[in-house]
Amino acid sequence: MELTETLLLIGSVLAVVAVVVVGLFRRGGGQPPADHDRDVAPRGGTDTLTREPGTDTATAPPETAAPEAPPEPLTLRDRFRERLVRTRNVLGVSVAELFGGGVSDDAWEGLEELLISADVGVAATMQIVEDVRRRARDEGVTEADGVVALLKDELRSALEVPDRSLARATDDEPTVWMLTGVNGTGKTTTIGKLAAIEEREGRSVVLAAADTFRAAAADQLGLWADRTGARLVRKDEGADPASVAFDGWMAAIATDADLLVVDTAGRLHNRRELMDELGKVKRVVEKKSGPMDEVLLVLDATTGQNGLAQAGAFVDAVDVTGIVLTKLDGSSKGGIVVAVQRELGLPVKLVGLGEGIDDLAPFDPDAFVDSLFEPA
Amino acid sequence: MALPSVTVSVVSHHLLAIQRSPSVFDALAQRLDDALSRVRGRGRLDDETVDATLSEIRLALLEADVNFKVVRGFVSRLREVLVGEEVSKALNPSQQVVKAVHAELVRALGGESVTPDLSGNPAVIMLAGLQGSGKTTAAGKLAKQLKKKGRTPMLVACDLQRPAAVQQLRINAEKVGVHVYAPVESGDPVAVARDSLAKARDTGCDVVIVDTAGRLHIDTELMGQARDIRAAVDPTATLFVIDAMIGQEAVNVSKAFLDDVGFDGVILTKLDGDARGGAALSVREVTDRPIVYASVGEKMEDFEAFHPDRMADRILGMGDMMTLIEKAEDTFTEQETKDAEQALLSGDFTLEDFLKQMQMVKRMGPLKGVLGMLPGMGQALKDVDVDDKQLAHVEAIIYSMTLEERRDPRLLTKGGARRRRRIAAGSGRSVQEVNRLLKQFDQAKSVMKSVSKMAGMDSMNPQGRKGKRAQAKAAQQLMRSGQVPGQGGQGGLGGFPGLQQAPKRKK
Numbered sequence: 001m002e003l004t005e006t007l008l009l010i011g012s013v014l015a016v017v018a019v020v021v022v023g024l025f026r027r028g029g030g031q032p033p034a035d036h037d038r039d040v041a042p043r044g045g046t047d048t049l050t051r052e053p054g055t056d057t058a059t060a061p062p063e064t065a066a067p068e069a070p071p072e073p074l075t076l077r078d079r080f081r082e083r084l085v086r087t088r089n090v091l092g093v094s095v096a097e098l099f100g101g102g103v104s105d106d107a108w109e110g111l112e113e114l115l116i117s118a119d120v121g122v123a124a125t126m127q128i129v130e131d132v133r134r135r136a137r138d139e140g141v142t143e144a145d146g147v148v149a150l151l152k153d154e155l156r157s158a159l160e161v162p163d164r165s166l167a168r169a170t171d172d173e174p175t176v177w178m179l180t181g182v183n184g185t186g187k188t189t190t191i192g193k194l195a196a197i198e199e200r201e202g203r204s205v206v207l208a209a210a211d212t213f214r215a216a217a218a219d220q221l222g223l224w225a226d227r228t229g230a231r232l233v234r235k236d237e238g239a240d241p242a243s244v245a246f247d248g249w250m251a252a253i254a255t256d257a258d259l260l261v262v263d264t265a266g267r268l269h270n271r272r273e274l275m276d277e278l279g280k281v282k283r284v285v286e287k288k289s290g291p292m293d294e295v296l297l298v299l300d301a302t303t304g305q306n307g308l309a310q311a312g313a314f315v316d317a318v319d320v321t322g323i324v325l326t327k328l329d330g331s332s333k334g335g336i337v338v339a340v341q342r343e344l345g346l347p348v349k350l351v352g353l354g355e356g357i358d359d360l361a362p363f364d365p366d367a368f369v370d371s372l373f374e375p376a
Numbered sequence: 377m378a379l380p381s382v383t384v385s386v387v388s389h390h391l392l393a394i395q396r397s398p399s400v401f402d403a404l405a406q407r408l409d410d411a412l413s414r415v416r417g418r419g420r421l422d423d424e425t426v427d428a429t430l431s432e433i434r435l436a437l438l439e440a441d442v443n444f445k446v447v448r449g450f451v452s453r454l455r456e457v458l459v460g461e462e463v464s465k466a467l468n469p470s471q472q473v474v475k476a477v478h479a480e481l482v483r484a485l486g487g488e489s490v491t492p493d494l495s496g497n498p499a500v501i502m503l504a505g506l507q508g509s510g511k512t513t514a515a516g517k518l519a520k521q522l523k524k525k526g527r528t529p530m531l532v533a534c535d536l537q538r539p540a541a542v543q544q545l546r547i548n549a550e551k552v553g554v555h556v557y558a559p560v561e562s563g564d565p566v567a568v569a570r571d572s573l574a575k576a577r578d579t580g581c582d583v584v585i586v587d588t589a590g591r592l593h594i595d596t597e598l599m600g601q602a603r604d605i606r607a608a609v610d611p612t613a614t615l616f617v618i619d620a621m622i623g624q625e626a627v628n629v630s631k632a633f634l635d636d637v638g639f640d641g642v643i644l645t646k647l648d649g650d651a652r653g654g655a656a657l658s659v660r661e662v663t664d665r666p667i668v669y670a671s672v673g674e675k676m677e678d679f680e681a682f683h684p685d686r687m688a689d690r691i692l693g694m695g696d697m698m699t700l701i702e703k704a705e706d707t708f709t710e711q712e713t714k715d716a717e718q719a720l721l722s723g724d725f726t727l728e729d730f731l732k733q734m735q736m737v738k739r740m741g742p743l744k745g746v747l748g749m750l751p752g753m754g755q756a757l758k759d760v761d762v763d764d765k766q767l768a769h770v771e772a773i774i775y776s777m778t779l780e781e782r783r784d785p786r787l788l789t790k791g792g793a794r795r796r797r798r799i800a801a802g803s804g805r806s807v808q809e810v811n812r813l814l815k816q817f818d819q820a821k822s823v824m825k826s827v828s829k830m831a832g833m834d835s836m837n838p839q840g841r842k843g844k845r846a847q848a849k850a851a852q853q854l855m856r857s858g859q860v861p862g863q864g865g866q867g868g869l870g871g872f873p874g875l876q877q878a879p880k881r882k883k
């Protein structure tokens with residue numbers, strides 16, 4: 001039997017069967033919609049626990065963020081640089097070394113590998129190297145230093161945005177930020193770090209534990225609330241995440257808070273129901289609050305090319321406004337953000353540099369670009 | 377049977393085409409077609425052709441996150457396989473190459489699926505890995521699986537780092553109904569690990585599963601701690617837990633865990649996502665440790681043995697199509713194949729044809745499993761309750777129709793209310809169900825038609841970019857019309873691989 005025929009058959013037959021039968025079951029099988037999907041989580045009670053601000057306030061010395069420049073909440077650039085410099089690039093050679101013997105095909109290939117090894121991705125790498133190559137030719141650059149300068153320039157311009165500060169409410173109502181992302185990227189930890197900074201700067205913060213799915217997720221956020229002095233709004237495991245976020249808003253209004261930060265459950269971007277659920281969380285809050293000031297996507301710096309698909313799906317679902325790149329204290333370079341910003345125009349706003357309360361810094365494109373190439 | 381390589385190529389060609397990635401429509405097979413176009417009609421793959429081919433394969437593997445150094449080694453092994461390879465008359469060269477790549481990939485991933493030896497009383501399993509890789513979840517899943525096998529597991533809380541990690545493990549233990557040893561929330565995890573063995577004996581547990589804190593492989597202090605925990609409990613199996621979405625650093629991370637802590641096997645997590653998971657190859661190549669489990673979701677039962685062949689399909693962007701095709705070839709007779717094809721191409725697809733095909737599919741095994749092998753469908757079907765009992769209901773409804781009605785469903789739609797009531801009564805189903813079936817069937821049919829048309833268009837346009845886009849779109853449309861909870865822009869019903877080929881075959 002001809003194999004093409006088998007293929008024809010299977011593809012088509014399965015497709016038809018799938019559409020008819022699955023479609024039928026979806027509507028007819030008495031399936032409750034959307035929220036039965038994940039675990040056997042008990043339907044929780046709906047009483048809202050509002051924890052009093054913890055006594056165990058931030059232990060770290062107050063950060064000297066210039067009070068007259070609120071759009072720049074962090075001044076940790078040096079720590080960012082310092083952390084990044086610690087890691088060697090994987091090739092163990094610098095761009096300067098690559099081009100030390102002149103601008104050769106081998107050197108360009110080495111450069112490609114360097115970018116790919118930083119998870120920049122094949123497509124973006126090819127494009128960047130091509131652009132730099134063309135410029136080198138046009139501008140008659142033949143020295144290693146010149147190539148390095150062109151390359152950094154190219155990357156920096158790929159990462160350029162006018163403003164990386166976190167947006168705040170322009171009226172008297174509380175600012176609202178929401179953190180999203182796939183599982184285990186560092187959403188909750190980042191919220192803890194943000195709360196610490198905000199509280200330290202004298203703003204009152206409410207944290208809404210809208211991850212009602214993962215075991216002990218609200219407890220985890222609760223511990224961060226205790227550490228930072230933020231107020232926690234939570235419900236039982238299995239409760240409707242949108243209602244927790246909504247209660248968070250109501251608590252923020254009631255206590256005249258400056259900021260509401262909504263923690264959400266990690267979810268894979270290819271789960272449509274879960275992405276819909278996230279959209280609902282956003283909508284329900286926004287009905288009262290108006291548009292959220294920031295919807296941040298938390299990307300793990302170790303992530304490979306899938307990061308691009310993640311960003312695309314989260315942008316589609318909840319109009320992400322910026323990226324938090326976490327775990328940059330590891331050896332991964334987080335090069336995927338280059339592709340993400342090129343493709344989607346999403347700027348990186350913050351970086352995570354560890355598990356501690358102070359390990360959050362503003363994204364510094366210069367330091368980031370340097371870290372891609374400079375061996376320690 | 378041998379791998380049906382024509383299908384491999386065609387499938388990868390079309391399925392890759394609907395992947396949502398920067399390389400959206402650059403299917404590996406298509407790119408190979410270009411690289412190999414000169415070969416047609418020649419006897420052997422020459423050096424130059426092999427070079428061009430290998431460079432395409434290299435890019436495909438890099439896009440799948442295989443580490444670039446690992447790619448280099450893999451590609452040079454492939455070169456040995458390919459150079460001088462006789463181009464078979466039956467296959468076109470790219471199909472042959474895809475087949476070779478696939479075979480080599482399966483081999484590199486370990487060939488067979490293996491499970492760790494967990495005998496011993498108590499058997500001790502230790503989990504280690506980066507932050508957020510899925511250790512605590514995997515601990516619960518392992519416990520659940522072992523409990524099902526009649527063991528009595530105990531979870532041990534040695535993550536005293538992450539806030540509420542201990543509580544998370546407690547809840548997982550409760551969910552799966554096993555013992556948990558979690559004496560402290562902070563302090564020394566090595567002591568907890570050491571004490572857990574005596575505790576297990578006291579409580580009659582015969583498997584101890586030690587959850588540890590996530591740690592960076594470059595954090596020497598914490599890597600030392602993990603080594604100490606391992607030394608304290610002397611595990612039957614130490615398993616390294618790694619996220620399938622990880623990029624190029626997979627090699628350094630896994631090598632460091634191997635050298636500094638040591639492990640016997642790997643758990644690859646979050647495979648329910650759509651990452652190609654090239655890290656699997658990276659880890660395997662640099663550590664030479666088998667990948668033993670695949671974690672495929674957040675629920676405690678989403679845990680499976682790892683299958684190298686499926687992983688190879690996935691890295692090449694082919695879903696489980698290979699498995700599916702082999703299954704189909706084993707199940708369907710030639711005549712059935714011919715009939716089904718005839719029906720689908722005739723443009724006059726009837727409920728009778730549908731009934732026949734449904735029965736063919738049924739023979740392939742539980743419907744959910746079979747459908748799940750289509751790329752993207754597994755995820756889409758995750759929480760849809762596709763019970764084969766319900767299939768029987770569909771059958772019953774169609775059996776209750778007259779032959780005339782099956783051949784011309786329009787008899788039932790326009791003014792066919794009486795007939796529909798009769799059918800409902802005859803099949804013991806509700807009129808609503810009959811209505812829904814007809815509607816679904818109609819939708820499937822109309823979209824099939826437009827896909828078929830677009831596919832025809834595509835075949836006249838050899839570059840095919842536009843056509844493919846249209847085709848992918850049509851496939852998505854079909855998916856939506858079926859209310860399959862799929863994924864916006866990707867996966868789907870496989871883009872109707874065969875239909876596009878159809879017009880060509882007519883000659």
Ligand SMILES: Nc1nc2c(ncn2[C@@H]2O[C@H](COP(=O)(O)OP(=O)(O)OP(=O)(O)O)[C@@H](O)[C@H]2O)c(=O)[nH]1
Nearest residue numbers: 183184185186187188189266327352353354507508
């Ligand atoms: N090294 C390092 N670890 C981090 C960083 N940010 C978070 N983590 C750790 O990564 C793990 C996951 O962090 P969480 O904040 O729980 O992540 P999440 O996105 O809320 O996870 P889920 O809610 O389970 O999806 C924890 O062990 C954190 O301590 C970082 O910047 N560097």
Ligand SMILES: Nc1nc2c(ncn2[C@@H]2O[C@H](COP(=O)(O)OP(=O)(O)O)[C@@H](O)[C@H]2O)c(=O)[nH]1
Nearest residue numbers: 183184266508509510511512513646671672673
């Ligand atoms: N989708 C998906 N999520 C997973 C999987 N395994 C773990 N997770 C999630 O990933 C996150 C981190 O998992 P956890 O077990 O706490 O990781 P740990 O930090 O290594 O202990 C949690 O949100 C889990 O629910 C998996 O296979 N698929």
Ligand SMILES: [Mg+2]
Nearest residue numbers: 187188211217
């Ligand atoms: Mg969280």
Ligand SMILES: [Mg+2]
Nearest residue numbers: 511512535541
């Ligand atoms: Mg854990």
